[in-house]
Amino acid sequence: xxxxxxxxxxxxxxxxxxxxxxxxxxxxxxxxxxxxxxxxxxxxxxxxxxxxxxxxxxxxxxxxxxxxxxxxxxxxxxxxxxxxxxxxxxxxxxxxxxxxxxxxxxxxxxxxxxxxxxxxxxxxxxxxxxxxxxxxxxxxxxxxxxxxxxxxxxxxxxxxxxxxxxxxxxxxxxxxxxxxxxxxxxxxxxxxxxxxxxxxxxxxxxxxxxxxxxxxxxxxxxxxxxxxxxxxxxxxxxxxxxxxxxxxxxxxxxxxxxxxxxxxxxxxxxxxxxxxxxxxxxxxxxxxxxxxxxxxxxxxxxxxxxxxxxxxxxxxxxxxxxxxxxxxxxxxxxxxxxxxxxxxxxxxxxxxxxxxxxxxxxxxxxxxxxxxxxxxxxxxxxxxxxxxxxxx
Amino acid sequence: xxxxxxxxxxxxxxxxxxxxxxxxxxxxxxxxxxxxxxxxxxxxxxxxxxxxxxxxxxxxxxxxxxxxxxxxxxxxxxxxxxxxxxxxxxxxxxxxxxxxxxxxxxxxxxxxxxxxxxxxxxxxxxxxxxxxxxxxxxxxxxxxxxxx
Ligand SMILES: [Zn+2]
Numbered sequence: 218x219x220x221x222x223x224x225x226x227x228x229x230x231x232x233x234x235x236x237x238x239x240x241x242x243x244x245x246x247x248x249x250x251x252x253x254x255x256x257x258x259x260x261x262x263x264x265x266x267x268x269x270x271x272x273x274x275x276x277x278x279x280x281x282x283x284x285x286x287x288x289x290x291x292x293x294x295x296x297x298x299x300x301x302x303x304x305x306x307x308x309x310x311x312x313x314x315x316x317x318x319x320x321x322x323x324x325x326x327x328x329x330x331x332x333x334x335x336x337x338x339x340x341x342x343x344x345x346x347x348x349x350x351x352x353x354x355x356x357x358x359x360x361x362x363x364x365x366x367x368x369x370x371x372x373x374x375x376x377x378x379x380x381x382x383x384x385x386x387x388x389x390x391x392x393x394x395x396x397x398x399x400x401x402x403x404x405x406x407x408x409x410x411x412x413x414x415x416x417x418x419x420x421x422x423x424x425x426x427x428x429x430x431x432x433x434x435x436x437x438x439x440x441x442x443x444x445x446x447x448x449x450x451x452x453x454x455x456x457x458x459x460x461x462x463x464x465x466x467x468x469x470x471x472x473x474x475x476x477x478x479x480x481x482x483x484x485x486x487x488x489x490x491x492x493x494x495x496x497x498x499x500x501x502x503x504x505x506x507x508x509x510x511x512x513x514x515x516x517x518x519x520x521x522x523x524x525x526x527x528x529x530x531x532x533x534x535x536x537x538x539x540x541x542x543x544x545x546x547x548x549x550x551x552x553x554x555x556x557x558x559x560x561x562x563x564x565x566x567x568x569x570x571x572x573x574x575x576x577x578x579x580x581x582x583x584x585x586x587x588x589x590x591x592x593x594x595x596x597x598x599x600x601x602x603x604x605x606x607x608x609x
Numbered sequence: 610x611x612x613x614x615x616x617x618x619x620x621x622x623x624x625x626x627x628x629x630x631x632x633x634x635x636x637x638x639x640x641x642x643x644x645x646x647x648x649x650x651x652x653x654x655x656x657x658x659x660x661x662x663x664x665x666x667x668x669x670x671x672x673x674x675x676x677x678x679x680x681x682x683x684x685x686x687x688x689x690x691x692x693x694x695x696x697x698x699x700x701x702x703x704x705x706x707x708x709x710x711x712x713x714x715x716x717x718x719x720x721x722x723x724x725x726x727x728x729x730x731x732x733x734x735x736x737x738x739x740x741x742x743x744x745x746x747x748x749x750x751x752x753x754x755x756x757x
Contacts, residue, residue: 475653
């Protein structure tokens with residue numbers, strides 16, 4: 218094994234426009250974000266010789282039109298165009314972080330010099346996430362006959378057990394939700410820019426699948442996030458402040474055999490991923506001063522705080538109550554507003570924020586930090602995590 | 610295609626060779642779980658290879674159908690086509706008494722959805738599926754039982 222240890226750097230980052238339903242097709246948003254990330258790195262599209270993404274449409278029963286419902290590497294290669302590709306990768310499960318880890322490894326191994334990584338998500342008009350299952354086989358035989366085909370309900374289950382096992386309540390999580398939206402309110406890229414909410418707004422929000430309400434789910438948006446990676450040596454020649462990849466891991470496999478996700482299965486896989494990351498990075502929780510934990514569903518950061526060892530298991534809902542994870546605290550958490558505040562962008566609100574905080578580019582919401590933890594995805598369905606550093 | 614039961618349209622079920630014994634038992638009103646003949650470990654959903662001993666020979670063992678709610682959720686919105694008339698409905702994940710971590714899913718029937726709580730004791734109850742003679746294992750609260 219040869220850990221990355223700052224041999225690779227992120228040198229460019231960008232978002233496209235982000236909105237509930239934008240007029241531009243997703244293909245245009247992906248071109249916008251990727252071109253901006255390349256320009257941010259002081260490069261041109263002709264310099265890009267590697268590309269990596271997680272392409273899947275962002276919802277159940279989505280269409281499959283390239284450039285509309287999803288944006289594949291094939292689409293971007295021919296449309297941007299990227300004439301000098303030598304390496305490409307599409308991961309089958311995960312988020313932008315998992316595909317970034319592949320790009321980090323490709324750059325470190327010399328498969329390419331400048332890799333572009335992106336995640337593009339489309340939110341069509343009409344209801345989001347309606348499950349329509351007409352015929353089932355496999356694991357679905359034991360779920361769909363009970364009306365358990367909806368994603369929110371599937372993810373509500375581990376949280377129900379967490380609450381019962383440790384005594385966590387919606388009141389506890391309200392602290393995180395309100396703070397997240399306060400962070401988003403300071404982020405001009407966020408779908409919820411300048412729209413904070415109160416604890417009562419959260420507690421009154423309509424239930425989808427108990428114990429998850431509407432405000433426990435990230436907001437579906439049209440948008441794209443993108444970053445560019447290269448070697449730390451090449452980064453020296455670019456007119457940018459590089460952010461170094463101190464360590465990284467792409468994992469997220471289920472070790473338990475069960476018809477549903479369980480809290481214990483989540484934690485088992487999450488802890489496996491966390492220990493692998495700390496080993497790879499050669500650092501530990503005490504070295505981190507900025508946290509970016511995936512909040513596609515609101516309770517995920519609680520479990521990750523525990524899995525990464527920032528607090529003991531079963532205590533994160535209490536750990537988040539004081540100012541520790543606020544912007545002025547020792548461990549500011551999701552300063553971008555996360556997925557709940559920025560929009561459903563599969564890890565970009567964690568990744569791009571970490572890069573820009575470490576570069577000191579976050580304006581009103583800038584925090585003091587030098588080493589940032591980025592995690593996005595489900596430990597049971599593909600997950601990528603990185604330690605990023607301002608200094609090499 | 611399955612026919613509606615009380616306004617619910619369940620998906621058509623297409624059992625595989627692996628799952629067919631489970632559904633055949635359910636049609637007889639029995640909850641039967643795949644058990645490895647090599648190491649006796651029970652698995653649900655059924656597996657082709659035992660993850661514990663890598664054996665490939667299995668029986669289906671009729672279990673008591675009793676257990677405790679391990680995880681649960683109440684669907685409050687019409688977000689699953691075919692199940693609109695059932696909203697609100699409770700889905701419960703039941704840990705069967707026979708083996709720690711052996712989980713089976715059902716709806717909680719015969720009680721208000723608010724009664725779906727982690728730890729509550731339940732037992733299996735079969736209802737018609739709406740497709741041939743198929744029956745669906747469901748769960749009801751065990752009256753007077755203490756939650757675990
Ligand atoms: Zn066995």
